[in-house]
Amino acid sequence: MLRTAAQRMGSGLRSSSQSGLNSALAQQRMMSVVAVEQPPTQHSSKYYMDLEEKFGAFNYAPMPVVLSRGEGSKLWDVDGKEYFDFASAYGSVNQGHCHPRIRDAMVDQMSKLTLTSRAFHNDKLGEYVKFVTEYFGFDRALPMNTGVEGGETSIKLARRWGYNVKGIPENHAKVVFAEGNFWGRTLAATSSSTDPTSFTGFGPFMPGFHNVPYNDLAALEKEFKEDFNVCAYMVEAIQGEAGIRVPDEGYLSKVKALCEKYNVLLIVDEVQTGIGRTGKLLCQEYDGVKPDITILGKSLSGGLFPVSAVLASHEIMLQLKPGEHGSTYGGNPLACAVATEALKVLEEEGMVENARVMGERLRDGLRSMNSELITNIRGRGLFNGITIQERGGKGAYELCHKFMENGLLTKNTQGDKIRLAPPLMISSAQIDQSLEIIEKSIKEFTA
Numbered sequence: 408m409l410r411t412a413a414q415r416m417g418s419g420l421r422s423s424s425q426s427g428l429n430s431a432l433a434q435q436r437m438m439s440v441v442a443v444e445q446p447p448t449q450h451s452s453k454y455y456m457d458l459e460e461k462f463g464a465f466n467y468a469p470m471p472v473v474l475s476r477g478e479g480s481k482l483w484d485v486d487g488k489e490y491f492d493f494a495s496a497y498g499s500v501n502q503g504h505c506h507p508r509i510r511d512a513m514v515d516q517m518s519k520l521t522l523t524s525r526a527f528h529n530d531k532l533g534e535y536v537k538f539v540t541e542y543f544g545f546d547r548a549l550p551m552n553t554g555v556e557g558g559e560t561s562i563k564l565a566r567r568w569g570y571n572v573k574g575i576p577e578n579h580a581k582v583v584f585a586e587g588n589f590w591g592r593t594l595a596a597t598s599s600s601t602d603p604t605s606f607t608g609f610g611p612f613m614p615g616f617h618n619v620p621y622n623d624l625a626a627l628e629k630e631f632k633e634d635f636n637v638c639a640y641m642v643e644a645i646q647g648e649a650g651i652r653v654p655d656e657g658y659l660s661k662v663k664a665l666c667e668k669y670n671v672l673l674i675v676d677e678v679q680t681g682i683g684r685t686g687k688l689l690c691q692e693y694d695g696v697k698p699d700i701t702i703l704g705k706s707l708s709g710g711l712f713p714v715s716a717v718l719a720s721h722e723i724m725l726q727l728k729p730g731e732h733g734s735t736y737g738g739n740p741l742a743c744a745v746a747t748e749a750l751k752v753l754e755e756e757g758m759v760e761n762a763r764v765m766g767e768r769l770r771d772g773l774r775s776m777n778s779e780l781i782t783n784i785r786g787r788g789l790f791n792g793i794t795i796q797e798r799g800g801k802g803a804y805e806l807c808h809k810f811m812e813n814g815l816l817t818k819n820t821q822g823d824k825i826r827l828a829p830p831l832m833i834s835s836a837q838i839d840q841s842l843e844i845i846e847k848s849i850k851e852f853t854a
């Protein structure tokens with residue numbers, strides 16, 4: 408709840424009088440407090456959007472909706488209008504908004520201990536890394552905060568491994584990325600990007616990064632074959648920002664075979680595809696692949712705050728020695744408690760299987776619309792994309808506005824593609840209601 412200036416001053420006055428401030432001065436200050444205008448308690452959407460426009464940066468172009476509440480697969484705006492959330496904060500609220508068990512775990516831990524830094528041990532980290540490694544079947548975990556930090560960490564690990572284990576000459580390690588990749592906004596992530604919006608005007612870029620087309624094994628093998636100094640290939644199991652690009656069946660397992668053949672590490676970015684999103688705990692399971700390094704983020708905390716992790720083998724993880732990498736907040740007790748509960752909730756509430764079943768229901772429903780507007784429907788689990796054909800200069804962006812009008816929120820990506828990715832606990836009745844909204848919106852759009 409917003410505290411007024413008077414309330415904030417009030418607490419200051421209490422401590423002032425405790426420290427012996429004379430009552431006349433206290434009274435004088437109280438007078439000036441009373442003169443402060445009380446802000447209204449309820450604001451319009453425009454009020455909030457104007458504030459962002461006036462005081463914020465323009466690094467996003469949000470849909471014109473101001474959200475103030477979320478529960479499960481639903482969101483509400485400041486006017487109380489209800490929406491289905493088909494964006495899930497880019498796959499960060501797989502367990503649904505404000506899941507009570509995760510929230511309680513957070514509140515409970517917040518009242519005990521939140522941050523110690525890694526200068527000391529805390530009583531949560533050890534149990535968390537044991538839990539998370541057993542949960543995903545890896546030897547070791549390195550906790551960070553955001554997804555992009557997970558990517559940075561993985562590349563540092565791979566370069567180290569390249570020098571210490573593979574025998575690449577110092578400072579010559581090369582990392583290969585897929586065209587259309589997206590793994591965040593740091594300079595390293597920007598350096599690997601093939602999207603001009605991401606990199607233009609931010610150079611000079613990180614050396615030693617190369618791109619190959621996604622889903623192109625021959626191009627990848629050529630890179631590996633021609634240069635011994637390649638230490639890693641980093642790739643999304645399904646490309647998210649590129650428009651939910653699902654690779655050919657078996658792509659990852661063939662990539663893994665190539666990596667083994669040429670002694671190159673496979674880094675799979677599951678920041679968005681992981682934590683049940685695609686109907687498996689990790690999307691890599693579709694190919695029966697265990698990469699050398701797996702990156703997790705987003706829903707690892709159920710959307711409560713940033714928690715990421717890098718999972719790897721003993722050999723790779725132990726390349727890092729004390730002082731060589733870290734993060735003040737990485738592995739904090741609050742993150743450990745929240746992530747543990749978020750993963751337990753996912754499993755105990757059957758969300759991975761639900762994502763698989765609901766995903767099929769969603770895609771079947773979309774197909775049965777037989778809409779000429781939708782030229783392609785693809786996805787796994789509840790990580791789905793549709794491609795929209797333009798009509799009279801209007802396309803995916805305008806259709807998302809129609810969805811919003813009718814009570815469903817999502818955003819277009821790469822111009823003509825729309826992501827359909829609700830929280831994984833969505834029910835079949837809610838999927839059906841969402842399909843009705845989509846169908847109604849398409850009819851209105853094409854009318």
Ligand SMILES: Cc1ncc(COP(=O)(O)O)c(C=O)c1O
Nearest residue numbers: 553554555589590591647678679
């Ligand atoms: C596949 C993938 N990797 C990494 C990231 C970066 O995560 P963060 O925004 O938490 O840094 C994203 C963000 O959308 C992503 O989609």
